[in-house]
Each structure stands twice: as structure tokens, then as C-alpha cells.
Amino acid sequence: MQRRRAPVKSLRNAYASGKAFLMLGYAARRIAGIVPVLLILITVSFFVVRLAPGGPFDQARPLPPRIRAELEHLYGLNQPLPVQYWQYLEGLAHGDLGPSLQMRDDTVAGLIAQGLPVSLTLGLSALALALLTGVPLGLWAALGRGGVLDRAVTVFAAVSLALPSFVTGPFLALAFGLWLHWLPVAGWQAGEPRYLILPAVTLALPLCASVARLMRGGMLDVLGASFVRTARARGLGRRRVWLRHALRPALVPVVSYLGPAVAYLVTGSLVIETVFELPGTGRYLVQGALNRDYTLVMGMVLLYGTLTLLSNLAADLIHAWLDPRVRDEHA
Amino acid sequence: MRGSTLECAMSTRRRQPPRRAALAAAALIVLLTLWAIAGPAASPYSPNALDWQHLLAAPSLTDGHWLGTDPLGRDLYVRTLYGLRLSLLLGVLATGVSVLIGVLWGMVAGFAGGRVDAWMMRVVDILYSLPYLFIVLILATLFGRDSITLLLLAIGSVGWLTLARVVRARTLSLKRREFIEAARAAGLTPAAIMLRHILPNLAGTVVVYATLMVPQMITSESFLSFLGLGVQPPRASLGSLVSEGAHEMLAAPWMLLVPATVLVVLLLSFNLLGDALRDVLEPTAR
Numbered sequence: 001m002q003r004r005r006a007p008v009k010s011l012r013n014a015y016a017s018g019k020a021f022l023m024l025g026y027a028a029r030r031i032a033g034i035v036p037v038l039l040i041l042i043t044v045s046f047f048v049v050r051l052a053p054g055g056p057f058d059q060a061r062p063l064p065p066r067i068r069a070e071l072e073h074l075y076g077l078n079q080p081l082p083v084q085y086w087q088y089l090e091g092l093a094h095g096d097l098g099p100s101l102q103m104r105d106d107t108v109a110g111l112i113a114q115g116l117p118v119s120l121t122l123g124l125s126a127l128a129l130a131l132l133t134g135v136p137l138g139l140w141a142a143l144g145r146g147g148v149l150d151r152a153v154t155v156f157a158a159v160s161l162a163l164p165s166f167v168t169g170p171f172l173a174l175a176f177g178l179w180l181h182w183l184p185v186a187g188w189q190a191g192e193p194r195y196l197i198l199p200a201v202t203l204a205l206p207l208c209a210s211v212a213r214l215m216r217g218g219m220l221d222v223l224g225a226s227f228v229r230t231a232r233a234r235g236l237g238r239r240r241v242w243l244r245h246a247l248r249p250a251l252v253p254v255v256s257y258l259g260p261a262v263a264y265l266v267t268g269s270l271v272i273e274t275v276f277e278l279p280g281t282g283r284y285l286v287q288g289a290l291n292r293d294y295t296l297v298m299g300m301v302l303l304y305g306t307l308t309l310l311s312n313l314a315a316d317l318i319h320a321w322l323d324p325r326v327r328d329e330h331a
Numbered sequence: 332m333r334g335s336t337l338e339c340a341m342s343t344r345r346r347q348p349p350r351r352a353a354l355a356a357a358a359l360i361v362l363l364t365l366w367a368i369a370g371p372a373a374s375p376y377s378p379n380a381l382d383w384q385h386l387l388a389a390p391s392l393t394d395g396h397w398l399g400t401d402p403l404g405r406d407l408y409v410r411t412l413y414g415l416r417l418s419l420l421l422g423v424l425a426t427g428v429s430v431l432i433g434v435l436w437g438m439v440a441g442f443a444g445g446r447v448d449a450w451m452m453r454v455v456d457i458l459y460s461l462p463y464l465f466i467v468l469i470l471a472t473l474f475g476r477d478s479i480t481l482l483l484l485a486i487g488s489v490g491w492l493t494l495a496r497v498v499r500a501r502t503l504s505l506k507r508r509e510f511i512e513a514a515r516a517a518g519l520t521p522a523a524i525m526l527r528h529i530l531p532n533l534a535g536t537v538v539v540y541a542t543l544m545v546p547q548m549i550t551s552e553s554f555l556s557f558l559g560l561g562v563q564p565p566r567a568s569l570g571s572l573v574s575e576g577a578h579e580m581l582a583a584p585w586m587l588l589v590p591a592t593v594l595v596v597l598l599l600s601f602n603l604l605g606d607a608l609r610d611v612l613e614p615t616a617r
Contacts, residue, residue: 037457052473162599164550166557167591170577178581263462289472305461312460
């Protein structure tokens with residue numbers, strides 16, 4: 001027994017190194033694919049933002065023309081658009097997102113640096129919460145197919161998917177904050193997890209439902225596959241087949257969902273940060289767009305666009321790692 | 332594994348309950364629509380009339396404010412129904428915009444094939460990789476603040492991506508069928524083939540995705556209105572009513588509960604109906 005195992009192991013190592021090589025090539029191609037998309041995103045949003053009626057220095061009481069001209073000169077807004085565009089790109093190449101046109105004491109990068117820790121904490125904890133609850137729920141539902149738990153999970157998923165977070169958020173704040181006094185209604189204090197619970201749960205709920213649904217569907221598909229039947233026929237235990245053979249391919253739909261999930265988190269966090277008054281980056285987007293704060297809007301578009309693209313990329317890479325057919329197909 | 336007899340037997344056995352749920356959902360949608368149209372007439376109040384005698388009044392049967400009032404004394408029953416009206420209308424119209432773009436885009440890409448197809452789908456891929464509501468939010472904030480039509484276009488102009496992909500795939504397989512070849516041989520122009528032969532065959536797919544799109548559009552609109560970027564006061568949509576309710580929830584929880592319940596029931600019904608339609612019309616989609 002011992003002797004027969006050795007060649008198998010070396011074969012597996014050889015396969016693993018070839019796999020790593022293929023994965024690297026795949027990753028490199030995908031990363032290269034992100035740059036043009038980002039460039040298109042920057043270009044389109046740059047011109048769309050500037051096409052919108054109004055400007056950053058429009059106020060209820062108009063500024064004296066000389067001051068206005070001075071301001072426009074200071075920020076380079078009196079230049080022709082292509083020149084401004086080029087200057088913006090030059091700044092970006094040096095990692096400079098420019099000054100905020102409204103909050104003139106801050107740079108866009110500085111504002112992002114202030115808000116991002118809060119938004120990231122919120123987003124990551126919601127994602128972790130959704131995965132940690134959604135995956136087991138989906139598995140249980142699939143394994144006890146047709147049973148009470150399965151039906152309960154299906155109903156739970158349908159309802160939570162129909163509940164927008166701007167409804168769940170106030171509800172939870174009302175129930176746990178105002179009526180029960182268990183948790184703070186809103187606000188944020190760094191290092192105080194109590195302030196994180198309600199926002200994270202609200203944000204995670206629809207995500208958890210989607211994950212549970214996908215996990216259930218993926219597991220059901222895999223359990224019907226012939227290799228699972230073969231494994232069972234070889235006399236392997238039920239639990240072993242589920243966890244060692246079925247789980248990995250069944251995770252594929254969940255993993256491909258990670259990209260859209262982060263897109264959801266990005267937009268969801270806008271609402272959550274409004275409902276629970278969190279000092280994250282979400283409010284800058286709305287504020288910036290309303291005030292025609294060109295550089296701030298561009299900074300947020302860039303930030304969220306990059307985040308989404310990177311998470312799509314990460315999802316595809318994990319997918320390729322789980323399912324060899326993907327990387328071979330593109331090789 | 333999909334085709335195994337066991338799987339088939341299971342799926343037919345399981346089909347019964349969802350269908351009943353879908354019928355109930357369809358009935359609820361019709362009911363809510365009719366109620367939104369006719370319901371306000373039952374109340375003596377108009378949506379923007381201020382009633383100084385009853386500020387923040389709790390729901391009561393005696394004073395005519397059946398579902399209570401807001402801090403300005405406006406009747407919540409009537410306002411919710413007006414909000415429902417606007418949300419439904421915007422949802423359906425925005426879906427129309429999306430379906431129009433999505434079907435045209437997908438059909439032309441699939442039918443043209445080659446480089447045109449590659450470029451058109453590349454555009455879809457790029458837009459797909461960005462958060463949908465995020466784009467809607469930026470468009471609506473920049474352009475749609477004062478006009479409902481522009482708001483509608485902003486919401487509707489981003490939601491067509493999935494549909495375009497599905498329609499393209501469907502067109503690709505349709506295009507190889509014999510009746511299309513026959514139409515081509517008979518000398519029909521590509522436009523005529525698309526309109527007369529491809530489009531009717533896409534109907535089932537389009538109906539399914541349109542039904543699933545309506546709740547998405549209603550959510551987008553409510554999301555924007557909740558953030559104060561969509562429908563502007565004194566007009567109300569379900570989203571802006573939920574937002575107002577969230578501000579008053581300690582003093583007047585009904586202001587949150589009433590519009591939120593209506594919104595959730597509406598969204599749930601559309602989702603259920605769409606899922607059921609998909610199971611019937613598009614058995615391969617899952």
C-alpha cells in the first residue's frame with residue numbers, strides 16, 4: 001500500500017506545477033485585460049460628469065465673476081476639455097486624484113483615506129457573514145432536499161431577496177435599537193463592534209440568501225453527477241463524498257457570484273451608510289455628484305470601479321483554480 | 332445529470348406548489364395595481380392636502396386617516412397609493428426602455444455575428460463589470476434631478492445587459508434554423524428577417540426577463556428616491572415614503588411600516604411570478 005502511493009504523489013506534484021503555470025498565465029492575461037476597461041471607465045465618466053448641467057461653483061448666491069474666474073483658473077477648469085482630460089490622466093499616472101472642488105481643504109485621496117477603513121470594515125464583515133451563514137444553509141438545504149429545512153431556506157431566500165436594504169435597515173434599527181435597546185440605532189465608533197452589527201447584518205442578508213440559493217443549486221447539480229454516484233458505489237462514506245468530492249465543484253456557482261456580490265456590496269453600502277449614518281466613502285459619491293465636485297466623483301468612480309473589477313478577477317481566478325476546464329479553455 | 336429520470340420525476344413533482352404561489356402573486360399584482368388606480372378615491376383626502384388637526388396621527392377608522400398621517404398631516408393611505416402608482420408606472424416604463432434596448436442590442440449582435448457581435452458584446456461585458464445601481468445613481472444624480480422622464484431613462488438605460496446576453500444567445504441558435512435560411516433564400520432583408528422571424532421567437536424569453544426586471548427597476552427607483560435623488564417632493568414614491576418613515580420611526584412607526592410592507596409585497600410578487608414563468612417558459616435557464 002505504502003509503496004504504491006509514491007508514484008501517485010509525484011504525479012500529483014507534476015500536475016500541480018503545470019497547474020500553477022497555467023494559472024499564472026491565466027492571471028496575467030486577466031490582469032492585463034483590466035487596464036483598458038479602467039481607461040474606458042475613466043474616459044467615459046470624465047466626459048459624462050462634465051456634460052451634466054451645472055458646475056462645482058454654482059451656489060444659491062452666485063460668486064462674483066472675478067472670484068469665479070480665479071477659482072476656475074486655479075483648478076484648471078477654464079482650459080479646453082481635452083487638455084483637462086490629459087492633465088487628469090497625468091495626475092492619475094502619478095497617483096494624484098486631485099483636490100476636492102467642494103471641500104477645498106481636502107484632497108480626494110485624503111477623503112477616501114478617511115472613509116475607506118469604515119466602508120471596508122463594513123463590506124468585508126458583511127461578506128464574511130454572508131458566506132459563513134449562506135454556505136452551510138445552502139448545504140443543509142441541498143442535503144435535506146424537500147424537507148422542512150430545505151423549504152424554510154427557500155422561503156427565507158425568496159423573502160430576503162425581495163427586501164431592499166433600505167427597508168431592512170430601518171426595521172432592524174427600529175426593533176433592536178429603539179424598542180429593545182440592545183444595539184445602537186446609528187453612528188460609528190472605531191473599535192466598537194456594537195456599531196457594526198446592525199449595518200453588517202442588513203448588508204449581509206440578501207447576500208446570504210443568494211449564496212444559500214447558489215450553494216443549494218450547485219450541490220444538487222453535483223449530487224446528481226455520475227462521479228458522486230461512483231464514489232458512493234466504491235463504498236466511500238456519505239460524509240466523505242459530500243465534503244471531499246462534491247463540495248469543491250458545488251462551490252463554483254458561489255465563487256462566480258463573488259464578483260456581482262462585491263458590486264452589490266458597493267451599492268448596498270451607499271444605503272447602509274445613509275441609514276446608519278456611518279462615516280464611510282459612500283456619502284462622498286452622492287455628495288460629489290450633487291455638488292458637481294468633478295474630481296471627487298471621478299475618484300469614487302475609479303475606486304469603486306477598480307474594486308469591482310478586481311473582485312471579478314479574483315472570482316474568476318478562484319473559479320479557474322476550482323475548475324481546471326476554465327484555465328485550459330483560455331490557454 | 333439534468334436529464335436523469337429521477338431528476339425529471341422530482342422536478343415535475345415539485346412543480347405544483349410554485350405554480351399556486353405564482354398565481355397568487357399574479358393576483359396580488361393585479362389587485363395592487365387596481366387598488367393604486369381606484370383606491371385613493373375611497374378616501375376623502377388628497378395626497379398633498381395638509382390636515383392641521385391631525386399631525387402625525389396614528390392609524391384610526393374614525394377620523395378618515397385609515398393609515399395615519401405624516402408630520403404635515405398628509406394622509407398616509409392616499410400617499411402610499413400615489414407612491415405605489417408612481418413606483419409601478421416608473422418600474423414598468425423603465426422595464427420597457429430596458430427591454431427595447433436589450434432586445435435590439437442582443438438581436439442585432441447575434442444576427443450580425445463576427446466583428447460587430449464581438450464589439451457589441453465587449454461593450455456589454457464592460458458595463459457588466461461595473462455595479463449597476465452605481466451607474467444609475469451617477470446618471471440620475473447628474474441628469475435626472477428635475478425630470479421624471481430623465482430619471483426613467485437613467486434607470487432604464489442600464490438594466491438591459493442580462494437581457495441582451497440572453498437574446499443574443501437565443502438569436503445565435505435561431506439563426507441556424509431552417510426557416511431563417513428559407514426566409515433568406517426568399518430574399519428578405521436582414522431587418523425583415525429579424526422583425527418577422529426572430530423577434531416572435533424571442534417572445535417567451537423576453538416576457539420572463541421583463542417580469543424579473545420590473546422588481547429590479549422598482550428597487551432602483553426606490554433606492555434613488557430613498558437617497559433623495561429620485562422622485563422629488565411633493566411627489567411621493569414608495570422609496571421616498573420609506574425614507575420619510577425611517578426619519579419618523581420612533582414617533583410614528585406606521586409611516587415606515589405601511590409603505591415598506593406595500594413595497595415588499597410588490598417586489599416579492601413580481602419575483603415569484605418571474606421565477607415561475609422562467610420555470611415554465613425557460614426550463615433550461617436555471
